[in-house]
Amino acid sequence: MSDEVPTPEITGPSVRPRRLRTTPALRRMVAETSLEPRQLVLPVFVREGLAEPQPISSMPGVVQHTRSSLLAAVNEAAELGLGGVMLFGIPEHKDATGTGGIDPAGILNLAITDVVAEVGDALTVMSDLCLDEFTDHGHCGVLTPDGRVDNDRTLGLYAEMALAQAAAGVDMVGPSGMMDGQVAVIRAALDVAEHTDVSILAYSAKYASAFYGPFREAVDSSLQGDRRTYQQDSPNAREGVREALLDIEEGADIVMVKPALAYLDVVRRVRDAVDVPVAAYNISGEYAMLEAAAAQGWIDREPAILETLTSIRRAGADIVLTYWASEVARLLR
Numbered sequence: 001m002s003d004e005v006p007t008p009e010i011t012g013p014s015v016r017p018r019r020l021r022t023t024p025a026l027r028r029m030v031a032e033t034s035l036e037p038r039q040l041v042l043p044v045f046v047r048e049g050l051a052e053p054q055p056i057s058s059m060p061g062v063v064q065h066t067r068s069s070l071l072a073a074v075n076e077a078a079e080l081g082l083g084g085v086m087l088f089g090i091p092e093h094k095d096a097t098g099t100g101g102i103d104p105a106g107i108l109n110l111a112i113t114d115v116v117a118e119v120g121d122a123l124t125v126m127s128d129l130c131l132d133e134f135t136d137h138g139h140c141g142v143l144t145p146d147g148r149v150d151n152d153r154t155l156g157l158y159a160e161m162a163l164a165q166a167a168a169g170v171d172m173v174g175p176s177g178m179m180d181g182q183v184a185v186i187r188a189a190l191d192v193a194e195h196t197d198v199s200i201l202a203y204s205a206k207y208a209s210a211f212y213g214p215f216r217e218a219v220d221s222s223l224q225g226d227r228r229t230y231q232q233d234s235p236n237a238r239e240g241v242r243e244a245l246l247d248i249e250e251g252a253d254i255v256m257v258k259p260a261l262a263y264l265d266v267v268r269r270v271r272d273a274v275d276v277p278v279a280a281y282n283i284s285g286e287y288a289m290l291e292a293a294a295a296q297g298w299i300d301r302e303p304a305i306l307e308t309l310t311s312i313r314r315a316g317a318d319i320v321l322t323y324w325a326s327e328v329a330r331l332l333r
Contacts, residue, residue, distance in 0.1 A: 033314045035306065037081040037329035041126065041279070041321045045218050046070045047090040048107035058214035059284055060291045062323050064090060070111060071118045073326075080329035084124030086174060086321055087111050090219055091134055097142050098134030102160045106134075109168040116169035126172040126201060127165050129158060129186070133219045140177035140227065149230055151179050158182055159189035166195035172253075176203035178230045187251035201279060202252035205240030205266055207232045209259050211285025218284060240266040241273045248276055254319065259283040261308065264315040271316025280317035282309065287323045302331060 020030050046065045047054065053063040065073060074085050089108025091100035100106040108127060115125050131154070132140045141154030154177065162173050173190075175182045183202050190198050208231035215221075232239055240263070244255040255274060257267045258281035271278045290308065294301035305324050312320050322328070 033310055035310050035313055035328070035332065037325075037332060038083045039313065039319055040082050040309075040325040040328060041084045041086055041124075041319060042073070042077050042082055042325035043086045043088065043281075043321055043323060044070060044073055045088045045090060046107060046111040048092045056214065056218045058217050058288050059323065060288075060295070061327075062218065062287075064218065067107075067111060067114055071114060074115050074119050074123060077326055077329075078119045078122040080326055082123065082325050082329055083319060084126050084172070085115065086126045086128060087115065088128045088219055089133060094134055094136040096136060097157065098131035101131055101134040102157065102164050104164055104167065106164075108133075109164050112165055112168035112170045116171075124171050125169070126174055127168075127170045129161055129165065129173045129175045130177045131157060131161070132177070132221065138221045138224065140230065141179060149179075151181075151230075154179050155181055155185045159185050162186045162189055162198075163193055163195070166190055166193065166198045170198060172199045172201050174201045174203060174256075176206060176258075178203065178206050178227075178232070181250070183247045183252045184250035199253040200251060201254045201256060202244075202247040203258055203281075204244040204247045204252065204255040205232060205257045205263070205270060207234050207240075207259060207263060209234065209262065209283070209285070211259050211262065211283055214284035214288045234262070237266050237269055241269050244270045244274055248274060252276065254279055256281060256319075256321075257317075259286060260312045260315075260317070260320070261286050264311065267312065267315040267317050277318040278316055279319035279321060280312050280315070282312060282320055282322040282324075284323070306331065 021027055050066045053065055053069045056062045077085055089111055091107050112127055130140050132138055139149050141149040144150050165173055175186055183200055208227055247255055254277045256279040257263050257270055260280040260282045267280050290304055293299045309320055
């Protein structure tokens, strides 16, 4: 009888990446990308004159809030540990220059004050800084007599809007109009008025997308035509990086890519190019198409939501604005 130990027969690869996938705990331990409530921001709509929350038909589960129901939503967001809320206001009356966005008694500015008083430092209170919800033509700026958006006249109104939102108590303004020089003008106005602690989340790479349709219902948009003369053209990725770098030079504290899913490559390019936090907006059309597919039973809803948001984080976004923010925070508990 021989004392020699038999050599085992090699029947498969010795390197097996699958070993690190064998249990949920092991997969969680080696996960390269995290999805946490603090990384999520909930966009919320508040409408002037509502007696009760009004469902948005193209965005199941999302509503236009009353001032009262808004407070319940932001309290929940704070309790769930979300990073923040982004407020959008919908006025009863609109005009050519969007005066409702500047009026201290306008719905958005009142909502900011309400929310800050309700949740204080427990939640970052952000507000959309754009005229499109407040203009009767639906564009993001004032128009010239021949119907073009007047970039420089619009900048002056953005400065006034920033001051109104800062006076209302906002933590962070989100200029989303894609006017050239908007961040510099807003930063200067805030600093001169001694609102130096109000930060700027710049919608730096905001594309003229086909996925905004449900949002236009959500804000009761008056837009006729499109915004292609000032929002970015979808084939252009380098331009998105250039816009982000310009915004940082002008004083942006955070830069954002919008939409998210069709522009994950731009998210990655921006993340690699800048040294400030990067946000991405998981927009209304992206939300609506997943919800529609889930309603038909074509996909498994909750895993699809988590996979979607993780993909945005994996692409490089530090912060994700999503209408699923509160639901996902509950799922992650």
